[in-house]
Amino acid sequence: MKRQYYSDPFFDRAAQNRNVQIDISVTNVLIISLEQKFYFFLKKEKKELALFPIEIFDSLSMDVSFLGLSEEKNIWTAQLTKKDVENVSEVLGNGGFYDMRDLVDELTNEQGALLAYALGINKWNQISRFCGVCGSKTKSKENGHSRKCNNSKCSAIFYPQISPAIIVLIEYKAKEGESLCLLNKRKLNKGYMCSTFAGFVEIGESLEDAVVREMKEEVNVDVVNLRYVDSQPWSFSSSIMVGFVAEVEDMTFKVDGEEIKDAAWFSAKQIKELTSKNQLILSKPDSIARFLIETWVDNNLN
Numbered sequence: 642m643k644r645q646y647y648s649d650p651f652f653d654r655a656a657q658n659r660n661v662q663i664d665i666s667v668t669n670v671l672i673i674s675l676e677q678k679f680y681f682f683l684k685k686e687k688k689e690l691a692l693f694p695i696e697i698f699d700s701l702s703m704d705v706s707f708l709g710l711s712e713e714k715n716i717w718t719a720q721l722t723k724k725d726v727e728n729v730s731e732v733l734g735n736g737g738f739y740d741m742r743d744l745v746d747e748l749t750n751e752q753g754a755l756l757a758y759a760l761g762i763n764k765w766n767q768i769s770r771f772c773g774v775c776g777s778k779t780k781s782k783e784n785g786h787s788r789k790c791n792n793s794k795c796s797a798i799f800y801p802q803i804s805p806a807i808i809v810l811i812e813y814k815a816k817e818g819e820s821l822c823l824l825n826k827r828k829l830n831k832g833y834m835c836s837t838f839a840g841f842v843e844i845g846e847s848l849e850d851a852v853v854r855e856m857k858e859e860v861n862v863d864v865v866n867l868r869y870v871d872s873q874p875w876s877f878s879s880s881i882m883v884g885f886v887a888e889v890e891d892m893t894f895k896v897d898g899e900e901i902k903d904a905a906w907f908s909a910k911q912i913k914e915l916t917s918k919n920q921l922i923l924s925k926p927d928s929i930a931r932f933l934i935e936t937w938v939d940n941n942l943n
């Protein structure tokens with residue numbers, strides 16, 4: 642099966658190095674993201690990932706987090722504020738900050754996965770600077786993979802958290818004729834943007850419970866025959882997307898009018914035709930939503 646964009650199971654996270662002090666005699670390189678954005682520093686011409694020697698940033702107060710090993714390099718990441726960027730602009734040199742989601746076609750899957758991992762770690766460290774128990778400041782531990790409360794009477798330890806979400810392609814299997822899939826539909830200036838349905842898993846729910854509840858809430862359908870398809874790390878919302886296909890036994894639906902404004906049934910042939918004429922735009926190519934739709938279309942074209 643195709644590996645989802647933003648996942649790279651072959652990257653060596655080298656968790657054994659998370660309790661090791663930074664040794665600057667070893668090759669250490671740094672990936673830089675910008676505060677509160679999906680922006681990473683890339684080389685100007687080729688939009689390739691720019692890697693900096695870690696000791697260059699000694700003068701800054703920011704935390705660096707260890708990501709893992711690649712080609713015998715220790716890969717670290719740090720998130721800069723706009724002020725930091727001004728301070729090290731000479732070091733940064735010829736390049737700029739780019740939104741990683743706009744560069745899906747230019748970055749390899751491995752680079753995309755590394756940036757998404759860096760983004761997730763940087764974001765979590767940034768929003769976890771204060772203790773959720775007593776409100777004191779926290780300190781980075783395990784080279785960025787945990788944080789400990791500075792208050793010795795508390796000393797609470799926190800680990801990175803992700804919020805699982807389900808994403809679902811709803812299908813109607815016709816007894817005769819073509820099967821159909823129900824897609825979320827948003828009007829563009831020209832044509833429509835279509836996607837699958839998704840929602841966060843709530844406390845006390847299984848993934849399957851969340852699929853059934855979300856589909857009832859968003860389009861008022863009762864789904865059956867849930868099948869797990871694949872998952873995708875989604876650092877943009879500190880999440881992991883868990884992809885399902887689910888069936889309905891009748892075609893009636895009603896959008897909630899809030900999260901989902903419009904939806905429609907499509908056959909595989911219609912999706913193929915409309916997308917080829919640019920009358921229908923599918924979710925971005927880096928998303929599992931796109932994968933679910935394209936896989937369903939391929940399986941139902943004949």
Ligand SMILES: [Zn+2]
Nearest residue numbers: 772775790795
């Ligand atoms: Zn505390």
